[in-house]
Amino acid sequence: MDEAGCVLFWNSACAELYGIASADALGRPLASLLAFEQADEHAAALAEAWRSGRAKPARDWQVNTASGRRLWVNSTLFPVAQDGAVRQMFCVDADITARRIEDEALRAAGANFRQLYLSSADAILMLQGERVTDLNPAALALFKCPQRDGMVGHRLRDFSTQQPPDGEQQAGPPGMDEGGGSLRYDWRFLNCAGEAFWAEVLMTSISLDHGYLFYVVVRDISARKQAERTLHLAAQVFENCRDAIVLTDRERRIIALNRSFTQITGYEAEAMLGQPLQLRRSGEDEHDFQRLVWQEMDANGHWQGEVSARRRGGELFPGWLSLTAIRDNADRVSSYMGMLSDITDRKRDADHTRHLAEHDFLTDLPNRVLLLDRLSLALASARRSHTMLAILFIDLDRFKEVNDTLGHQVGDQLLKEVAARLVKCVRGADTVSRQGGDEFLIILADIGGADQAAHVAASVLGAIAQPFQLGPHALHVSGSVGISLYPEDGDGIEQLINNADVAMYHAKESGRNGFKFFNADMHARIAEREQLESGLRLALREQQFELAFHAEVDIASGAAVGVEALLRWRHPELGLLRPERFMAAAEEAGLMVPIGNWVLQQACRTARRWRDAGHSLVVAVNLSAAQFAQKDLLAVVRAALEASGLDPASLELELTEAIIMKGGNAARSTLDALHGLGVRLTIDDFGTGYSRLGYLKDYPVDKLKIDQSFVATLDGNTAVIGAMIAMARSLDMLAIAEGVETQEQLDFLRSAGCDQYQGYLADAQVQASALGQLLAG
Ligand SMILES: Nc1nc2c(ncn2[C@@H]2O[C@H](COP(=O)(O)OP(=O)(O)OP(=O)(O)O)[C@@H](O)[C@H]2O)c(=O)[nH]1
Structure with missing residues (x-):
């Protein structure tokens, strides 16, 4: 270029770069050929080169060509002097558009990555060697660290929960070698607030110009770990539960069973898997029972009750089954779980306890509790079928004297023997009970008439009158019996018992060793006696x-x-x-x-x-x-x-x-x-x-x-x-x-x-x- 900025020389590389033929360029001002984005600066750089006569170091310029292309050129200005004065300016331009675009892209990518890094929900830490050099806000939040200083410069192992007993730090979370690719593991960390949490760690080694950096992503997996633990626990419960547990699919075919199932029933899993779950209860039709259970399952998703289960040897045993429908996320029944406990012992104990509660400890006869129960049943039946029933109230005469003269043990023995004799005086459908002391009560169900009650009373008295040989003692005993009849003497339990008692009292008054039927006058006489x-x-x-x-x-x-x-x-x-x-x-x-x-x-x-x-x-x-x-x-x-x-x-x-x-x-x-x-x-x-x-x-x-x-x-x-x-x-x-x-x-x-x-x-x-x-x- 000359001092006016007009082109004096335009080589083929220029023609190619700018898309302007040499003939079109020569003699024309460069500024009219190329539009520099920073035109003033470019003009100033040229003027400076002319003035100083010194070459201008290379610099990048953005240029718009006449053909509309946008280029980046790296341009160096060399002033050419003659006779001590600058006569021409030699300008060498290199096309750097591609590199600049690449640089731009790289710069943009860097900014994006930074943005990503800062806003990531995952905690990201940068490690150099073992030490943290940088971390994102999510990492600060995850480790509940109020300030970067709390973590920068520290090692990951400083946040590990595993502390050996002597207080020295044990091997912390695994590290990795430089250039070792990536490493993934779960670790239990301790945050800055002293709380433990489970995290998944993904560590990647990145090679940089000046060395290696570890890019560490830490993700809180406490919830997943909890779920895993729950699952593990559930599996353990399933396996170790003392009750038999069986799982079925939707079609009620067995898909799993636990150890106790095998122990209780003797059936191994192999024999049962795929089999339909069968339910039965003693005394009930199997199909009716199953229908009933599954109806309730469909309605409520749950059923429990007593079943009769079978052991491998064929033996049936009472079990308590609790059935539950298990639903999937879409709320559809996906399977059923049954828990079965063997209640043989419990039933035996319950039967025994019940027997104790309902029977007299001395004679083993039904006590008052069971008597009242039986009497209410007998009364209900008599009411329905319009039949009669009789209550015999029996009291031994002068029993106290037996106790006083021969001792309580002989008295007890006598009561037992009397009980045994009374039982022999009645039919199986009748109830003989001991009320306490020397009082016994008999319910004669469904009698034909009062004479039948009188007949039993006479045979009761006859049985008591037979001598008792108790060890060395031959005892002559008598009893007094009061009789009340349903429906004549009352239609309620208490009334009938009371009236039989009143009649017995009159039998005593009339000289003992006899029986008396209740009649209404007796009450008046009792009242008079009480007065x-x-x-x-x-x-x-x-x-x-x-x-x-x-x-x-x-x-x-x-x-x-x-x-x-x-x-x-x-x-x-x-x-x-x-x-x-x-x-x-x-x-x-x-x-x-x-x-x-x-x-x-x-x-x-x-x-x-x-x-x-x-x-x-x-x-x-x-x-x-x-x-x-x-x-x-x-x-x-x-x-x-x-x-x-x-x-x-x-x-x-x-x-x-x-x-x-x-x-x-x-x-x-x-x-x-x-x-x-x-x-x-x-x-x-x-x-x-x-x-x-x-x-x-x-x-x-x-x-x-x-x-x-x-x-x-x-x-x-x-x-x-x-x-x-x-x-x-x-x-x-x-x-x-x-x-x-x-x-x-x-x-x-x-x-x-x-x-x-x-x-x-x-x-x-x-x-x-x-x-x-x-x-x-
Ligand atoms: N051996 C024994 N005696 C009992 C038991 N329970 C109560 N007794 C006694 O039985 C006696 C009952 O006496 P009563 O029926 O009141 O009088 P009794 O001597 O039979 O005379 P009467 O009934 O008037 O003929 C009392 O002395 C009680 O202490 C028991 O379980 N064993």
């Missing part, structure tokens, strides 16, 4: 009792020698009551001892008062069985004597033979002790009891009181009375006859050698005397 009992308690508290005295007269002299104290109850509404009216109630209410003790004390006090008034009379007091059995009887008698100051010889205690016999061996020593006090002893009601005369002579008895029944029927009994008097004499005892009402009776007694008498005649005789007035109060 009597509470009245008696009140009578004791409010001193409504008093004594009546009956004279005992010496036959030879005609003189009153003593009196018998007899209890009376001045009832506020019913007037003066004799003991026959209320003694049974007193016995039932357990009031015999306090009432008897009151009589004793009162009699002693009265006798002492009479003695002070000049009448020395022996006062006779009746002792009840309950009093005689009291351990403190002696102390009570002594206290009564001391409190009243009565001479013991003025007190006579009357006991029946039965009371003495019942007292067993202890009776003898009690009598001796009483006798030792100086008190006189009389056998009351003589002739009516056991009359084990052989024993009588060994007892310290002073007097025999001949029962009034003999005197009342004197004609037929003269010989008996004579024998009794003779016996008394031979035993060195006095004889006294009671219930003497006529002179003939008295005359006979006198002729028979009887010592004393009492009764209407005796009372009449003393009535007029001073003593009579005293006795009348």
